Amino acid sequence: MTTQNTRSYLTKWKKSVMLAVIAFCVVAQLAMAQDNSTLRFIEKHKIYDGSNGFKEPSGLAFRAGELLSVSDNAGAIYTLDAEGSINEKASFEIPAKDLEGITLLDDDIALVVEEERTRVLTVNLVKRRVIAETSLSDMTGADRVAALRTNTPKNKSLEGITVDRSNGVIYVVTEAEPRLLLSIAPDLSEIMDIWLLSEQVGFSVEGIEDSALDVSGITVSPSTGNLWIVSDQARTLFEFNLTNSKTKSYPLKYQNHGKTYQIKHAEGIAIDPEERRIYIVNDDGKDSHLYGFALPTSP
Structure with missing residues (x-):
C-alpha cells in the first residue's frame, strides 16, 4: 500500500x-x-360509581389527604380517598351542570368551572352551597379572550382550573379552538394574562394534528409554580413553565405485568406535595380510574 x-x-x-x-x-x-420524559407509575384504582352519579370524572383537587372531584354528568362535588372510593357523607350536590374542573382557594372554599356557561362557581365546602357565580365575560379583559375565540363552539370552552396558593392567582384553560391559558385575579375580577398553548411553546405530540390536540385539566406545582396540564386526545401530560414559556411533555402511559398501557380520556389532575405524587382521573365510562404517578423532579 x-x-x-x-x-x-x-x-x-x-x-x-x-x-x-x-x-x-x-x-x-x-x-x-x-x-x-417518563412518569413513574405507582397505582391505579377504579372510580366509576353509577349509584352515586359519578359516571364522568372531569376534574380533581387535592386537600389534606383526600381528593375532590366533579363529574360532567352531575351537579355535585365528590370527596374521594387516595384509593378512589367516594366518601358519601362528605359529598354533596350543587345547582350546576357541565362541570369540568375544581380547585381550592383554601381548605374551605372551592372554585368549580362550568364549561358551556363559561363561569366560575365559588363553593363553600363547609356550608355546602354556591356562594358566588362569576361569568368569564364579566371579567375585565374578557374582550381579549373573545377576540381569540370568535368561532369557538361552546363545548370547547373552560376545561380546568387551579389556584397558586402562594399568591392567589387563578389559572384556567380552554379546551381547544384555540387552546388558551388564562391567569385571573384572586377576586375573579380580571383576566390578567393570556397564553396561547401552541406548537411554538411545546404543545405538540408526534402523530397528533394540532387541531385535534386539546387540554382537559390543570394543576399547579406548589414547589416550582409550574403548571401541569393534561390532554385527553394526545394522552399526554405537559409541564408548562410560566417564566420562560417552555414546555416538557410526558406520555400518559404505564407498565403493568410487563405490558404497556396508555391512559385514555384523562380529564383531571392534582398534586399531593407532601407525597410528591400526581393524581390523574380519566373519563372512560365504567373503566374510569384514579392513577397515581411519582412527581418528576423539575430542573
Missing part, C-alpha cells in the same frame, strides 16, 4: 469513527431524554 493510499485509508477510518461516536452520542441523548 502506497503512502498516499495509507493516508486516504486513515482519513476514511477517522471519519467513520467520528460518525460512529456522534451517532452513539445522539442515541444516548435521545435515550436520556426519553427517560426524563
